Amino acid sequence: MxxxxxxxxxxxxxxxxxxxxxxxxxxxxxxxxxxxxxxxxxxxxxxxxxxxxxxxxxxxxxxxxxxxxxxxxxxxxxxxxxxxxxxxxxxxxSNHPLDCMTCVAAGNCKLQDYCFEYGVKDSRLRSGDEKDYPLDHSNKFYFFDRNKCIICGKCTRICTELQQTHAITMSGRGFDTHVSPPFEDPISQSTCVSCGNCVSACPVGALVPRRTERFRYWETRKIKTTCPYCGVGCQMELLIKDNKVVEVAPSDGAANNGMLCVKGKFGYKFIDHPDRLRTPLVKKEGRFVQATWDEAYRLITDKITAAKDEFGADSIAGFSSARCTNEENYLFQKLFRAVIGTNNIDHCARLCHASTVAGLAATLGSGAMTNSNLEALGSDLIFVTGSNTTETHPVIGSHIKQAKANGASLIVAEPREIELAKVADVFLQIKPGTNVALFNGLMHVIIKEGLEDKDYIRDRTENFEELKEVMENYSPEVVAQICEVNKDDLIKAARMYGKADKGAIYYSMGVTQHSTGTQGVMAVSNLALLCGNIGKESAGVNSLRGQNNVQGACDMGALPGYYPGYQKVFDSKAKKKFEKAWGRTLSDKAGLTITEVVNGLDEKTIKILYVMGENPVVSDPDTGHVKRALDKADFIVVQDIFLTETAEYADVVLPAAAFAEKDGTFTNTERRVQRIRKAVNSPGESKPDWVILMELMKRLGYGASYGGPADIMEEIAALTPQYGGISYDRLEVEGLQWPCPTRKHPGTKVLHREKFDRGKGLFKPAEYIKSAEVPDKDYPYIMTTGRMLYHYHTRSMTKRVRGIDALYPESYIEIHPVTASRLDVNDGDKIRVSSRRGSVVTKAKITDGVVEDVVFMPFHFYEGGANYLTNSVIDPIAKIPELKVSAVSLEKL
The missing domain is CATH 3.10.20.740 (Ubiquitin-like (UB roll))
Known part of the structure; x- marks a missing residue:
C-alpha cells in the first residue's frame, strides 16, 4: 500500500x-x-x-x-x-464552434459543463478561421462532426483497446491532427461494427447517434436495465422522454465493463414500433379481429378446460420464452404444472443448449457456465470452438480480443474463418460435425505427452482410465483426416492447452446443435478436467447462452423434466415439495420437448399449444413440417409483442409488454441474475406477461395473486436452492451469480472451486459418430447455420430497427469462390438451395471464409430461411436437433 x-x-x-x-x-x-x-x-x-x-x-x-x-x-x-x-x-x-444553443449534445457535453464550471465563455486564442467540415452521415447509426472534435483520442482508444476493432485512428500532424473514421477511406474495407462505444464515450458533440426524436438531455430521465438481446447481460441506461426511449447509453456493469454492441446501443426502436400488438386478437372466419381481454381469456379457458376433460391434460403443451423474465417463466411453468396438470413445457434452450444442460450435469453436476464474463481478461489461453463470439456475444468477443492483445494465446476451431480466427495462434478449420473427434485428438496428444494435470485427476476426478483407453484411438493422423485439418496444428493446439496455467474454453451452438451434441459437451468437459481447468478463475468450461434469458428460463423450470432449480419432476421428494408449495397434485411424468410437441401436433395427440414469446415457425428445424403441424392444431394461443410468423397460425393472440415496459429479472450466461426496470408504459391494452399469466391462472380456478415481480421472486427463492438468497433489494445495485443459497451469500463467481456438484468430476469418454446426414450425389454440399452480429433470433425485433434492417434485409448463403466458380455463381446471384426437406431461394455471398463444398446460412430470416432446409433429427439424450449439419444442393437461377 x-x-x-x-x-x-x-x-x-x-x-x-x-x-x-x-x-x-x-x-x-x-x-x-x-x-x-x-x-x-x-x-x-x-x-x-x-x-x-x-x-x-x-x-x-x-x-x-x-x-x-x-x-x-x-x-x-x-x-x-x-x-x-x-x-x-x-x-x-480556440478551434471549437460556439453553437451550444443548437448543438444536439447540449446537456451531455463535458466541454460545455467545464466551461460553465470554470467561467470560460470564449477563447482568447480564437483566430477567426473557423473549421467548416461537412457532417458525415455515412454510418447507419450515428454521424460524425469533425468541427466539434477536440482530438481527445478517447474514441480511437476505446475502439483499439477495448473494442479491439481498430476501425478509427488519429491521422495527420500538428494542426491537421484528426480522427480518421471508418468511412474516410472508401477503398479499404472498414472493420467498424457500429458498436457505438465511441459514440457513448465522446465527451462533446462530435459523434452523435442518429435520432428520430428531438430532445434535450435535461428533458430525459435514465432507467438502468439489462439488454434484451444476447446472453452477455450488458447493463445499460435507457434515456426516456415523453414515454419514449430516445437513446441508450452503456452502464458499467459487472457483465459488460461499460460496453455495448450495435444491437444494445442502437437496436431499441422496436419498442415503440407501429407494428406492436395493442389489443387481443381473435381469429374469426380465418381473419383476426380485435377482442376484449375478457373475450380472449374466456375463449382460452373454455378451450383448455374442454381439452382437459376430453383428452386429458397431456393433450396441452406450452412453449415458454428465453426472452421473458425469470418471474414470467416461473409462472408459465407453474400454470402448466399446477393449474393445467401437465409437464409439457419447453422453450428454445431445447434448440441451443439442451445438450449443455445434459452433458455438464452428467460430468460436473451442473449444466451452466463455470466462470464469469470478465475472467477472459485474465486467461493465459483461450480456446474458442463452436462459437462465432464476436458476432453472437460481441462484448465477450471483445474481452477475448483484449486478452489476446495483452498476451494470452488463442486457439480457434470452427468450420468458418471467423474474426477471431484471423488473430488466433492456431486456427483449426474443422469439417462441420467433427467436434468430438477434434476434442478427442487434443486429449490424445495431451495424454501421450504427459501434459495432463495428474494431481488434479487423482484428487478431483474419476473414470480416467476409461478415458485414456478410448483416447488411444484418436491419434493426430486419424483426427486430422476426420476433421480435415493439419495434424501439426492439432498437435500445437494440444500442447498449448496442455501447458496453459489458466486455459478457458468458450463454446456455443457449434458444439451443441448436433445429433451427438451431448457427447460434444462431455468431450469439452473431459478436456478441461484433464488439464485441471475447472474450479479455477479465468479458466473453465464456458457455454455461451444465446438469448438474454435462456439461462434463467432453464433455471425456472421451463423444461419438460425439471421443476425450478433443476429438481426432477419424477423425483418424489421434489414433487412433494412443489405440491405442498403450490397446493396441487402434480404429474411425475416428464413432458414433451419442443420437437416432440411439434410431432404431437402433427399426429393430433397434442390438441392445444400455448406459445409465449417464441417463434418456432422461423427458429425450429424443418420449417415446412412445423407449419404443417401448426395447421393441424385444434387451438393455438400466442402471447407476444408482435404478430410473428407463428402468431399468424394462432386462434388467439395476446399483446405483451416489451422488456422496457415491465419489471423483472434476467439471468445471463454467467449465471448473473440482474434487474430489468419499467421505463415506459406499454402500448394500447398490452400487459406484462406475468400479469397475463396470473389472470389466466385465476380464470382457470387457481388463486394466484402477486403484487408484482418482486413477490414472484420471493416464491422462486423459497423453492429454488440456487436462488435462495436472491431478492430485489439485493439486486438493486448489482446482480448476483447463482448459486446464492442464502441472504448473506455473496454469489458464486466460479463454480466447482472445492468440489463438483456431483462430488468428483466424471470423465465420460465419447466416440466420434458421423453426422446424421452426410453429402451424397444428390445433395453434395454440407450446409451449416448460425447467427450474425446485426440480427437477433427470428428478427421480430431487429428487422424493425431501420439501420439494422437496411444493412441486412434478406437472407444469404456463403459459398467458397471455387465452389461458386464451378456453379458459375457470382456475388449477389440468386441461388436455389435444396435439402431433403425443402428448398429456398437466397442470394450468394462469395467468401473464402468457408471451405469448398461447405456453405453457411444465418437462420434469422423467414423468407429464404435456412430452417426450411435443416434436419430435425435429434440427439437421443438431450433431444436437441441437428441444426448445424444438413446436406444440400445448389442451383443458380
Missing part, C-alpha cells in the same frame, strides 16, 4: 493506483475529457483537463496518468491548477 496526501487528507491506496483514482475515494471530482476507467492509464493525459499540482514537481501533471507514490502531496484546486485547467479550455475553444 502507498500513503499520500490529497488536499490535506492522508489516505492509503494500492500500488499502481493513479492520482485520479485516489481522489475518487475522497469524493473529489477532477474534470476529465479523455479519461475512461477501462483504458490504459499509462498512455492517458491527452486532454490535460485533469491537471493537478504535486509538491516537488515544477510542472502541473495529468492526474489520470500519474501513479501515486509514497508520501506524495497533491493539490487539486490550487490557484495554479485552476489557471492551468482554464488554459486547457481556452486552447480547446
Amino acid at each position: 502507498i500513503r499520500l496526501n490529497i488536499d490535506n487528507h492522508w489516505l492509503e491506496v494500492e500500488k499502481g493506483t493513479t492520482v485520479l483514482e485516489a481522489t475518487k475515494s475522497l469524493g473529489i471530482k477532477i474534470p476529465t475529457l479523455c479519461h475512461h476507467p477501462h483504458l490504459d492509464s499509462s498512455i492517458g493525459g491527452a486532454c490535460r483537463m485533469c491537471l493537478v499540482e504535486v509538491e516537488g514537481m515544477r510542472a502541473l501533471a495529468p492526474s489520470c496518468a500519474l501513479p501515486a507514490t509514497e508520501g506524495m502531496v497533491v493539490k487539486t484546486r490550487s490557484k495554479r491548477v485552476i489557471q492551468g485547467r482554464k488554459m486547457v479550455l481556452d486552447l480547446i475553444l
Whole structure:
C-alpha cells in the first residue's frame, strides 16, 4: 500500500493506483475529457483537463496518468491548477464552434459543463478561421462532426483497446491532427461494427447517434436495465422522454465493463414500433379481429378446460420464452404444472443448449457456465470452438480480443474463418460435425505427452482410465483426416492447452446443435478436467447462452423434466415439495420437448399449444413440417409483442409488454441474475406477461395473486436452492451469480472451486459418430447455420430497427469462390438451395471464409430461411436437433 496526501487528507491506496483514482475515494471530482476507467492509464493525459499540482514537481501533471507514490502531496484546486485547467479550455475553444444553443449534445457535453464550471465563455486564442467540415452521415447509426472534435483520442482508444476493432485512428500532424473514421477511406474495407462505444464515450458533440426524436438531455430521465438481446447481460441506461426511449447509453456493469454492441446501443426502436400488438386478437372466419381481454381469456379457458376433460391434460403443451423474465417463466411453468396438470413445457434452450444442460450435469453436476464474463481478461489461453463470439456475444468477443492483445494465446476451431480466427495462434478449420473427434485428438496428444494435470485427476476426478483407453484411438493422423485439418496444428493446439496455467474454453451452438451434441459437451468437459481447468478463475468450461434469458428460463423450470432449480419432476421428494408449495397434485411424468410437441401436433395427440414469446415457425428445424403441424392444431394461443410468423397460425393472440415496459429479472450466461426496470408504459391494452399469466391462472380456478415481480421472486427463492438468497433489494445495485443459497451469500463467481456438484468430476469418454446426414450425389454440399452480429433470433425485433434492417434485409448463403466458380455463381446471384426437406431461394455471398463444398446460412430470416432446409433429427439424450449439419444442393437461377 502507498500513503499520500490529497488536499490535506492522508489516505492509503494500492500500488499502481493513479492520482485520479485516489481522489475518487475522497469524493473529489477532477474534470476529465479523455479519461475512461477501462483504458490504459499509462498512455492517458491527452486532454490535460485533469491537471493537478504535486509538491516537488515544477510542472502541473495529468492526474489520470500519474501513479501515486509514497508520501506524495497533491493539490487539486490550487490557484495554479485552476489557471492551468482554464488554459486547457481556452486552447480547446480556440478551434471549437460556439453553437451550444443548437448543438444536439447540449446537456451531455463535458466541454460545455467545464466551461460553465470554470467561467470560460470564449477563447482568447480564437483566430477567426473557423473549421467548416461537412457532417458525415455515412454510418447507419450515428454521424460524425469533425468541427466539434477536440482530438481527445478517447474514441480511437476505446475502439483499439477495448473494442479491439481498430476501425478509427488519429491521422495527420500538428494542426491537421484528426480522427480518421471508418468511412474516410472508401477503398479499404472498414472493420467498424457500429458498436457505438465511441459514440457513448465522446465527451462533446462530435459523434452523435442518429435520432428520430428531438430532445434535450435535461428533458430525459435514465432507467438502468439489462439488454434484451444476447446472453452477455450488458447493463445499460435507457434515456426516456415523453414515454419514449430516445437513446441508450452503456452502464458499467459487472457483465459488460461499460460496453455495448450495435444491437444494445442502437437496436431499441422496436419498442415503440407501429407494428406492436395493442389489443387481443381473435381469429374469426380465418381473419383476426380485435377482442376484449375478457373475450380472449374466456375463449382460452373454455378451450383448455374442454381439452382437459376430453383428452386429458397431456393433450396441452406450452412453449415458454428465453426472452421473458425469470418471474414470467416461473409462472408459465407453474400454470402448466399446477393449474393445467401437465409437464409439457419447453422453450428454445431445447434448440441451443439442451445438450449443455445434459452433458455438464452428467460430468460436473451442473449444466451452466463455470466462470464469469470478465475472467477472459485474465486467461493465459483461450480456446474458442463452436462459437462465432464476436458476432453472437460481441462484448465477450471483445474481452477475448483484449486478452489476446495483452498476451494470452488463442486457439480457434470452427468450420468458418471467423474474426477471431484471423488473430488466433492456431486456427483449426474443422469439417462441420467433427467436434468430438477434434476434442478427442487434443486429449490424445495431451495424454501421450504427459501434459495432463495428474494431481488434479487423482484428487478431483474419476473414470480416467476409461478415458485414456478410448483416447488411444484418436491419434493426430486419424483426427486430422476426420476433421480435415493439419495434424501439426492439432498437435500445437494440444500442447498449448496442455501447458496453459489458466486455459478457458468458450463454446456455443457449434458444439451443441448436433445429433451427438451431448457427447460434444462431455468431450469439452473431459478436456478441461484433464488439464485441471475447472474450479479455477479465468479458466473453465464456458457455454455461451444465446438469448438474454435462456439461462434463467432453464433455471425456472421451463423444461419438460425439471421443476425450478433443476429438481426432477419424477423425483418424489421434489414433487412433494412443489405440491405442498403450490397446493396441487402434480404429474411425475416428464413432458414433451419442443420437437416432440411439434410431432404431437402433427399426429393430433397434442390438441392445444400455448406459445409465449417464441417463434418456432422461423427458429425450429424443418420449417415446412412445423407449419404443417401448426395447421393441424385444434387451438393455438400466442402471447407476444408482435404478430410473428407463428402468431399468424394462432386462434388467439395476446399483446405483451416489451422488456422496457415491465419489471423483472434476467439471468445471463454467467449465471448473473440482474434487474430489468419499467421505463415506459406499454402500448394500447398490452400487459406484462406475468400479469397475463396470473389472470389466466385465476380464470382457470387457481388463486394466484402477486403484487408484482418482486413477490414472484420471493416464491422462486423459497423453492429454488440456487436462488435462495436472491431478492430485489439485493439486486438493486448489482446482480448476483447463482448459486446464492442464502441472504448473506455473496454469489458464486466460479463454480466447482472445492468440489463438483456431483462430488468428483466424471470423465465420460465419447466416440466420434458421423453426422446424421452426410453429402451424397444428390445433395453434395454440407450446409451449416448460425447467427450474425446485426440480427437477433427470428428478427421480430431487429428487422424493425431501420439501420439494422437496411444493412441486412434478406437472407444469404456463403459459398467458397471455387465452389461458386464451378456453379458459375457470382456475388449477389440468386441461388436455389435444396435439402431433403425443402428448398429456398437466397442470394450468394462469395467468401473464402468457408471451405469448398461447405456453405453457411444465418437462420434469422423467414423468407429464404435456412430452417426450411435443416434436419430435425435429434440427439437421443438431450433431444436437441441437428441444426448445424444438413446436406444440400445448389442451383443458380
